[in-house]
Amino acid sequence: MSSNRQLKLGAFMRPVSIHTGAWRYPGAFADANFNFAHLRRFAQTLERARFDAFFMADHLAVLNMPMEALQRSHTVSSFEPFTLLSALSQATERIGLVATASTTFDEPFHVARRFASLDHLSNGRAGWNIVTTSNPDAALNFGLEHHMAHDERYARAREFHDVVTGLWDSWADDAFVRDAASGRYFDPARLHTLAHKGPYFSVRGPLHIARPVQGWPVIVQAGASEPGRQLAAETAEVIFAAHGTLDEGRSFYADVKGRLAALGRERDHLKILPAAFVVVGDTVEEARAIRARLDSLVHWESAIASLSISLGVDASKFDPDRPLPAVPDTNASKSSQQRVIALAEREGFTVRQLAQRLGGYGGLAFVGTAQTIADEMQEWLDSEGSDGFNIMFPWLPGGLDAFADKVVPELQRRGIFRREYEGATLRENLGLPRPANRYFPGPTASGSAAA
Amino acid sequence: MSSNRQLKLGAFMRPVSIHTGAWRYPGAFADANFNFAHLRRFAQTLERARFDAFFMADHLAVLNMPMEALQRSHTVSSFEPFTLLSALSQATERIGLVATASTTFDEPFHVARRFASLDHLSNGRAGWNIVTTSNPDAALNFGLEHHMAHDERYARAREFHDVVTGLWDSWADDAFVRDAASGRYFDPARLHTLAHKGPYFSVRGPLHIARPVQGWPVIVQAGASEPGRQLAAETAEVIFAAHGTLDEGRSFYADVKGRLAALGRERDHLKILPAAFVVVGDTVEEARAIRARLDSLVHWESAIASLSISLGVDASKFDPDRPLPAVPDTNASKSSQQRVIALAEREGFTVRQLAQRLGGYGGLAFVGTAQTIADEMQEWLDSEGSDGFNIMFPWLPGGLDAFADKVVPELQRRGIFRREYEGATLRENLGLPRPANRYFPGPTASGSAAA
Ligand SMILES: Cc1cc2nc3c(=O)[nH]c(=O)nc-3n(C[C@H](O)[C@H](O)[C@H](O)COP(=O)(O)O)c2cc1C
Numbered sequence: 095m096s097s098n099r100q101l102k103l104g105a106f107m108r109p110v111s112i113h114t115g116a117w118r119y120p121g122a123f124a125d126a127n128f129n130f131a132h133l134r135r136f137a138q139t140l141e142r143a144r145f146d147a148f149f150m151a152d153h154l155a156v157l158n159m160p161m162e163a164l165q166r167s168h169t170v171s172s173f174e175p176f177t178l179l180s181a182l183s184q185a186t187e188r189i190g191l192v193a194t195a196s197t198t199f200d201e202p203f204h205v206a207r208r209f210a211s212l213d214h215l216s217n218g219r220a221g222w223n224i225v226t227t228s229n230p231d232a233a234l235n236f237g238l239e240h241h242m243a244h245d246e247r248y249a250r251a252r253e254f255h256d257v258v259t260g261l262w263d264s265w266a267d268d269a270f271v272r273d274a275a276s277g278r279y280f281d282p283a284r285l286h287t288l289a290h291k292g293p294y295f296s297v298r299g300p301l302h303i304a305r306p307v308q309g310w311p312v313i314v315q316a317g318a319s320e321p322g323r324q325l326a327a328e329t330a331e332v333i334f335a336a337h338g339t340l341d342e343g344r345s346f347y348a349d350v351k352g353r354l355a356a357l358g359r360e361r362d363h364l365k366i367l368p369a370a371f372v373v374v375g376d377t378v379e380e381a382r383a384i385r386a387r388l389d390s391l392v393h394w395e396s397a398i399a400s401l402s403i404s405l406g407v408d409a410s411k412f413d414p415d416r417p418l419p420a421v422p423d424t425n426a427s428k429s430s431q432q433r434v435i436a437l438a439e440r441e442g443f444t445v446r447q448l449a450q451r452l453g454g455y456g457g458l459a460f461v462g463t464a465q466t467i468a469d470e471m472q473e474w475l476d477s478e479g480s481d482g483f484n485i486m487f488p489w490l491p492g493g494l495d496a497f498a499d500k501v502v503p504e505l506q507r508r509g510i511f512r513r514e515y516e517g518a519t520l521r522e523n524l525g526l527p528r529p530a531n532r533y534f535p536g537p538t539a540s541g542s543a544a545a
Numbered sequence: 546m547s548s549n550r551q552l553k554l555g556a557f558m559r560p561v562s563i564h565t566g567a568w569r570y571p572g573a574f575a576d577a578n579f580n581f582a583h584l585r586r587f588a589q590t591l592e593r594a595r596f597d598a599f600f601m602a603d604h605l606a607v608l609n610m611p612m613e614a615l616q617r618s619h620t621v622s623s624f625e626p627f628t629l630l631s632a633l634s635q636a637t638e639r640i641g642l643v644a645t646a647s648t649t650f651d652e653p654f655h656v657a658r659r660f661a662s663l664d665h666l667s668n669g670r671a672g673w674n675i676v677t678t679s680n681p682d683a684a685l686n687f688g689l690e691h692h693m694a695h696d697e698r699y700a701r702a703r704e705f706h707d708v709v710t711g712l713w714d715s716w717a718d719d720a721f722v723r724d725a726a727s728g729r730y731f732d733p734a735r736l737h738t739l740a741h742k743g744p745y746f747s748v749r750g751p752l753h754i755a756r757p758v759q760g761w762p763v764i765v766q767a768g769a770s771e772p773g774r775q776l777a778a779e780t781a782e783v784i785f786a787a788h789g790t791l792d793e794g795r796s797f798y799a800d801v802k803g804r805l806a807a808l809g810r811e812r813d814h815l816k817i818l819p820a821a822f823v824v825v826g827d828t829v830e831e832a833r834a835i836r837a838r839l840d841s842l843v844h845w846e847s848a849i850a851s852l853s854i855s856l857g858v859d860a861s862k863f864d865p866d867r868p869l870p871a872v873p874d875t876n877a878s879k880s881s882q883q884r885v886i887a888l889a890e891r892e893g894f895t896v897r898q899l900a901q902r903l904g905g906y907g908g909l910a911f912v913g914t915a916q917t918i919a920d921e922m923q924e925w926l927d928s929e930g931s932d933g934f935n936i937m938f939p940w941l942p943g944g945l946d947a948f949a950d951k952v953v954p955e956l957q958r959r960g961i962f963r964r965e966y967e968g969a970t971l972r973e974n975l976g977l978p979r980p981a982n983r984y985f986p987g988p989t990a991s992g993s994a995a996a
């Protein structure tokens with residue numbers, strides 16, 4: 095049980111919770127999706143609990159569900175991540191602020207600039223969760239009739255990443271000399287104009303904001319298909335994974351970490367943090383009762399619609415009381431389809447049972463006491479299933495408060511979670527190096543234009 | 546001198562100042578473009594002085610100047626407006642937060658969403674300064690080789706506005722019923738899916754955020770050409786004008802206000818606020834000396850480059866010691882070209898004199914004591930030259946502090962500026978009505994999804 099490694103913990107947030115039934119739970123903040131005061135409270139609790147990051151999910155359309163199901167969902171209204179995290183940067187001091195931003199429906203110049211600005215405003219706490227966008231209906235809000243094909247999304251994402259990081263390197267860390275006597279604000283020899291021309295993007299640059307405090311905001315990646323894994327191995331510093339079991343986690347961990355050496359990257363410079371839905375009780379029975387109650391609050395229409403989305407096919411046509419039939423390949427998220435099929439097989443679920451579970455939360459869950467939850471987390475850490483977790487709370491504020499008040503102290507007591515932040519930036523807390531500027535190599539660890 | 550009308554005052558901000566020489570002025574915060582603490586101080590001073598709005602200029606590329614001039618400019622680094630104003634929303638309570646956002650280089654779905662989010666975060670203080678983007682080099686950062694033609698930019702801007710406001714009206718103010726018992730989060734009859742298809746945009750909607758607190762954030766417009774004026778008369782609630790003289794101001798005011806009746810709009814529902822560069826001294830001589838010192842800090846290379854940009858032609862080829870020659874029409878800002886030609890004629894400037902003035906600030910300026918400045922402002926107000934001003938400060942923090950400490954009390958003493966904010970939202974303070982939802986008409990004045 096002895097381990098020198100410590101868990102890294104992110105909080106994967108939607109304002110009301112990830113769980114579809116959460117807003118109906120007694121005491122839940124059902125209006126958190128338009129009430130910033132609630133979000134400030136959540137972020138401050140997470141910081142008090144020493145979480146690495148507040149991690150904001152994001153989507154570019156209402157859920158692709160029939161109206162009968164959609165009207166059950168609190169996700170139809172949410173703050174936009176950059177505005178929300180910028181506001182939270184003023185209510186917190188140490189916790190990382192990770193925004194999900196799509197490479198399929200935005201421009202690298204805008205994305206590079208917004209993250210740089212957030213990194214300056216937060217004194218080095220920004221992170222970018224790169225997604226290619228899972229909801230195909232987003233295309234309809236951006237002048238397209240169909241979602242871009244899966245492989246093309248990833249090719250575009252890879253080039254998008256290169257343009258964004260190139261733009262962040264527009265200015266050397268010491269470019270801004272501000273010499274009032276000569277009237278020179280910056281040294282032109284310390285400015286690089288990107289002049290990128292590629293298959294998807296032509297971007298001249300330079301970016302008109304100083305290099306981020308962290309050099310680059312922390313790069314996070316959430317795709318789990320083969321192109322998703324490869325993109326992550328090449329570019330990501332944190333992977334937001336999704337596994338059903340420890341075995342799956344271990345094989346994913348070995349696979350992705352195994353790709354790093356060939357890419358000239360250090361094993362420790364990519365943190366793998368699977369999603370974990372955590373329900374805490376004073377007894378295991380109490381925790382199970384909370385989950386059962388929550389799941390009972392998911393409306394059947396939502397349940398079957400969630401199953402349809404995860405599979406990328408209309409599941410309302412299946413017989414609810416028989417096992418899941420074979421499902422064709424789709425252009426939607428391949429990893430999510432595989433995960434759901436595996437869950438159904440593992441649990442021997444009927445379509446109905448599968449839908450009820452997915453309508454709530456169908457992924458990895460730790461349901462028990464602070465002790466049993468800490469045991470499970472420690473097992474994942476010790477057996478190289480993960481470097482930590484992205485925690486999903488069953489409902490807010492109660493599920494979050496219980497985690498902060500009960501599970502975190504137990505992890506600290508075992509020496510597998512920090513009692514104080516190690517550093518000032520998200521990178522420092524995650525133990526990640528500050529990237530050298532590709533155009534102006536040299537010592538950068540201490541330098542920062544914002545200093 | 547008796548007037549029941551009061552001035553509306555915005556502060557037109559770039560982090561270090563609008564004036565190119567400002568960062569070299571003794572005591573200036575030359576690093577405000579990466580130091581949020583300075584911006585927070587500015588916003589809090591403006592709120593204490595009861596300004597209507599903190600108004601953030603924006604550009605999508607470094608200035609289109611030769612490097613010899615560019616390296617003199619503090620504008621090469623700036624915060625991005627949405628992230629900055631979201632952070633400022635947490636440091637202030639009443640002042641409006643107006644972001645400039647381009648209709649030429651962004652998507653209506655993103656823009657609608659970000660403003661709605663800022664409006665919720667600030668409890669109804671957001672405003673959108675619609676620009677078609679003046680700097681042609683922005684095109685190079687977004688995959689284009691040339692700036693879109695002037696008329697086409699305005700046609701796109703008009704459609705962009707209609708899509709954004711349509712998306713803001715996606716949800717009735719009372720759409721979110723959150724009925725935990727039945728499991729219904731919203732009433733589908735109170736949701737409108739836009740399904741817009743036009744020459745420039747196809748956007749399905751709905752927007753996945755509740756209707757803004759103000760119904761719509763306040764619409765601001767800054768173009769002054771014929772299509773710019775018409776767009777403003779049709780859509781704007783505030784015009785950010787730029788005039789050289791009171792006569793120009795009066796004829797613009799009469800022209801644009803005169804267009805409103807035919808459009809079915811009330812004269813008072815469009816506020817015309819020209820830019821005014823204000824330099825305050827304890828004597829007129831002191832104020833003039835401050836301005837002269839500031840102008841002397843503008844480097845010659847910047848001066849001539851500023852003139853080139855304003856004219857849309859390379860002015861370094863002109864004889865600096867002769868009057869301005871005839872200048873051809875360009876695709877750049879027509880109103881800025883006309884303004885500069887008028888200034889040169891009015892003052893009888895040589896090219897050199899014109900360039901030195903423009904390198905600093907070439908537009909309307911009030912340079913004097915609190916008394917003389919208040920006299921000039923009052924004359925504009927009384928003679929229907931404007932409804933107030935967008936103030937530009939010569940340097941920060943000193944020029945802003947002097948305005949707040951000296952000019953504002955004099956305006957208040959005369960009864961032409963508020964001592965306390967009239968309302969909670971930017972709309973209420975500007976005396977603008979809350980727009981009805983076009984799809985769900987009915988009483989909305991008191992309703993707000995955020996309440
Ligand atoms: C744990 C996890 C969280 C995700 N969060 C988001 C999100 O917030 N927004 C989004 O558009 N996609 C999200 N995705 C989707 C992925 O970014 C990706 O687009 C999708 O998984 C398809 O890629 P894949 O086939 O490589 O998995 C998430 C995926 C995973 C596994």
Ligand SMILES: Cc1cc2nc3c(=O)[nH]c(=O)nc-3n(C[C@H](O)[C@H](O)[C@H](O)COP(=O)(O)O)c2cc1C
Pocket residue numbers: 601602603604645675676677678679680767768769770771772773774785786787820877878879880881
């Ligand atoms: C006072 C004033 C302020 C402006 N501020 C901005 C700005 O911050 N960003 C921008 O891209 N354009 C800005 N503009 C440019 C206008 O939005 C518009 O694009 C330009 O004036 C061209 O249109 P026009 O020919 O109708 O004037 C400003 C214009 C004026 C008159």
